Amino acid sequence: MSAELVCFNSACSARYPIDEVIYECRECGGLIAVENRFDQDPKQLTSLWDSRAASRDPLDVSGVWRFREMLPFVTDPRHVVTIREGNTPLFDAPQAAAYGGVDALQLKHQGYNPTGSFKDNGMTAGVTQAKKLGIERVACVSTGNTSASMAAYAAAAGMQAIIFLPHGKIAYGKLAQALEYGALTIQVEANFDQILALVRKLAAEMGIYLLNSMNPFRVEGQKSIVIEMLDQRNWKVPDWIVLPGGNLGNVSALGKGLRELLEIGIIDRLPRVAVVQAAGSAPFYELYQRGFEGDLKAVTSPETLATAIRIGAPVSWPKARFEIQNTNGTVVSATEQEIADAKAVIGRCGIGCEPASAASLAGLKKLTAEGTIAADSDVVCVLTGHLLKDPDYVYHYHTDQLKAPGDVKIVSTFGNAPVVMPNDPAKIAAFLDSPAARG
Ligand code: F0G
Numbered sequence: 001m002s003a004e005l006v007c008f009n010s011a012c013s014a015r016y017p018i019d020e021v022i023y024e025c026r027e028c029g030g031l032i033a034v035e036n037r038f039d040q041d042p043k044q045l046t047s048l049w050d051s052r053a054a055s056r057d058p059l060d061v062s063g064v065w066r067f068r069e070m071l072p073f074v075t076d077p078r079h080v081v082t083i084r085e086g087n088t089p090l091f092d093a094p095q096a097a098a099y100g101g102v103d104a105l106q107l108k109h110q111g112y113n114p115t116g117s118f119k120d121n122g123m124t125a126g127v128t129q130a131k132k133l134g135i136e137r138v139a140c141v142s143t144g145n146t147s148a149s150m151a152a153y154a155a156a157a158g159m160q161a162i163i164f165l166p167h168g169k170i171a172y173g174k175l176a177q178a179l180e181y182g183a184l185t186i187q188v189e190a191n192f193d194q195i196l197a198l199v200r201k202l203a204a205e206m207g208i209y210l211l212n213s214m215n216p217f218r219v220e221g222q223k224s225i226v227i228e229m230l231d232q233r234n235w236k237v238p239d240w241i242v243l244p245g246g247n248l249g250n251v252s253a254l255g256k257g258l259r260e261l262l263e264i265g266i267i268d269r270l271p272r273v274a275v276v277q278a279a280g281s282a283p284f285y286e287l288y289q290r291g292f293e294g295d296l297k298a299v300t301s302p303e304t305l306a307t308a309i310r311i312g313a314p315v316s317w318p319k320a321r322f323e324i325q326n327t328n329g330t331v332v333s334a335t336e337q338e339i340a341d342a343k344a345v346i347g348r349c350g351i352g353c354e355p356a357s358a359a360s361l362a363g364l365k366k367l368t369a370e371g372t373i374a375a376d377s378d379v380v381c382v383l384t385g386h387l388l389k390d391p392d393y394v395y396h397y398h399t400d401q402l403k404a405p406g407d408v409k410i411v412s413t414f415g416n417a418p419v420v421m422p423n424d425p426a427k428i429a430a431f432l433d434s435p436a437a438r439g
Contacts, residue, residue, distance in 0.1 A: 001072040005216060006035040008319055018073050019133060023200070023214045031319055033256070034216045036072055042265040045069055049231065063087035064124050064224040067231075070260060071125060071220050079132040081157040085120035086224055088112040090232045090380070091351055099345045100361050101368030102379050106238075107346070108229045111353055111386030115177060118225060118250060118384045119149035125221025126211045127153040135209040137162060139202070141195040142212075143246065143308045144174030145385055150211050151181035162208065164188055164195050169307055171354075171390040192247075193298065193313040213249025214315050222250060223257030229380060230267060238271045240373055243382040244359040245275035245284055245331070246309035248320035250384065255323025271380075273329035274373075275320065276363030278304035278339060278356075280405060284317055288331035292321050303405035305393060306339055308356035308385060330372055334362035336404035337411060340397050344414035347394075352387030360384075 005016040009030030016022055022032055049067055052060035059065040059077055063086015074080060090108050097105035110118030127150070130138055139162040140150050147163040154161035161183035165175065169191070178185050188195050196212065203210040211218065230237065245251055254273060261267045277285045281302035287294075299312035314320070324331060334342070342365065343358030360381035367373040387394065396402040400412040419437075421428050431437050 001039060001069065002037045003073040004035050005032050007031070008033045008322075021133065021209065023210055031214060031316065032216045033319070034073060034220050036070070036260065038069075038072075038260070038264050040069060040264065045264065046231075046235065046266060058082055058084070061087075062124065063228050064121050064221050067224050067227045070223060070227060070257070073217065073220065074128060074132070076132070079128050080124070081127045081131055081153055082124050083114045083120070083152060083156050085113050085124050086228055088228070090229060091349070093346070093349045093351060095349045096345055096351075096361055096381075099342070100364040100379070100381075101375060102364065102373065103376055104378070105364070106380045107349075107351060107383050108225065108380055109351065109353070109383045110225060111357065111383055115145070115148045115152045116173070116386035116389060117145035117149060118222065118382070119145045120153075121224050122213065122218035122220075122222035122249070122253065123149040123153045123211065126150075126215050126218040127157050127159070129217040130159065130209050130211070131157050133209070136160060137208045138211050139164070139199060139208045140211045141165070141192060141199045142174075143169070143192055143310055144171050144389065145308060146212065147183065147185075148174045148177035148181070151178045151183035154183065155181045160184065162186070164199050166191050166195060169310065171307055171392075173389045173391070191302065192311050193302075196315065212315070213247055213252075219249060219253045219256060222253030223260070225250075225382065226254045226257040227261065230261065235267055237267050237269055238380045239377040240272050240274060240379045241382065242274040242276065242360045242364050242367070242379060244306075244309055244356045244363075244384055245277050245320065246281070246311040246314065246356065248275070248284060248314040248316040250382075251275050251323055252316045252319035254382075255319070255326060258327065270327045273324060273327040274363060274367060275324065275329070275331045276359040277331065277333050278306045278309050278359060279333045279335045280304045281310050281312060282333040283312060284314055284320060285331045285333040287317065287321070288324070292325065304339075305336055305402070305404055306355035306359060307390070308354060309359065330367065332363045332366050334359050334366065336408065338362040338365070340402060340410045341413045344397060346383065347387065348414065351383070353383040354385035354387060354389040355393055357383040357385050
């Protein structure tokens with residue numbers, strides 16, 4: 001087992017030592033990836049991981065570090081910064097299946113992580129590498145989840161977290177977490193893409209460790225989402241995995257995890273992967289429609305109420321393109337109305353998620369309607385974040401007040417507005433007996 005950094009651009013493939021602080025190739029400007037060499041027997045590995053399920057060691061209890069042989073950049077377990085990430089449920093969701101046009105559907109809910117999103121799977125690895133390097137200050141720009149996650153892990157590791165957020169475009173639940181975890185929080189009057197360019201420059205000039213998803217160690221941690229998902233399925237590979245895409249780090253990580261499991265021999269085929277973008281922030285979908293020819297054209301003013309994926313210039317697009325092509329996957333876009341309705345359906349399953357996560361079900365519905373995904377396919381949708389991230393959105397949807405960018409009204413298709421009643425038992429009893437209350 002060993003790990004090295006390598007330029008993701010196959011025409012370059014420059015190599016760097018694993019502990020070099022580098023986010024883009026010095027030769028060609030390409031993305032950096034961790035290249036792992038594995039030498040384990042697949043059966044021995046999976047039984048080792050099984051045996052850890054009964055352990056109380058914090059590393060074994062983590063849904064990332066239980067699979068630590070897949071993250072060989074960590075050579076000393078004392079560097080690991082963990083707050084019990086991963087271990088997220090894989091739900092059967094019959095109502096969501098019917099809505100999405102498939103016979104059966106599973107939802108892998110990353111919102112059950114300690115800070116409420118899939119970012120914790122990656123952040124535990126990114127902050128672990130920072131600790132290994134003796135870093136004191138870490139920074140990120142975020143649409144919300146990354147910042148909450150980084151703030152928590154930095155606090156746990158005793159590092160200073162510096163967070164940059166698009167002013168006024170952040171769900172309150174996330175801003176609240178960053179403040180509570182003690183992060184130095186800077187709200188900038190610019191969008192995610194503009195702030196990322198600024199933060200990359202600042203981090204390089206000031207020697208602050210950058211923990212956005214171009215940090216290759218974040219991607220290493222995020223791989224564990226698909227490893228855990230397949231472990232929960234007894235290594236039975238689904239036909240399709242559907243997930244939302246913003247900056248495209250998550251699909252890059254998912255694809256890498258799948259490739260490595262295949263290489264070791266733990267799985268014997270790849271699932272197809274579908275990425276769903278919000279229609280107002282869909283540069284990767286546009287690239288896909290062009291047959292993945294040429295470079296991604298950034299959307300300069302991305303818009304969507306799914307603030308988590310309000311990104312016009314996704315950094316990891318070359319990795320994402322590779323993984324979509326490698327899995328014979330697809331890219332689709334979903335409108336604000338489609339996302340809002342899919343989200344309410346996931347809520348009705350007793351599960352719930354944040355708007356960006358619901359793009360996965362909205363996308364599935366489209367892909368079954370157009371015949372790309374067959375009704376009898378074995379499908380897993382990844383829910384990336386928790387329902388409580390954005391209660392304003394939820395309340396406005398259910399009370400028929402939700403408006404998409406451009407003041408476009410969202411129809412409250414599955415609305416469930418609260419009922420205001422006087423403090424009068426007779427009136428409340430009469431109401432409870434009425435057809436309106438009996439549903
Ligand atoms: N879903 C949620 C809930 C997210 O927070 C994000 C990204 C995505 C999906 C998209 O994942 O960027 O890897 O394609 N949120 C980032 C953030 C950008 O700052 O929290 P991606």
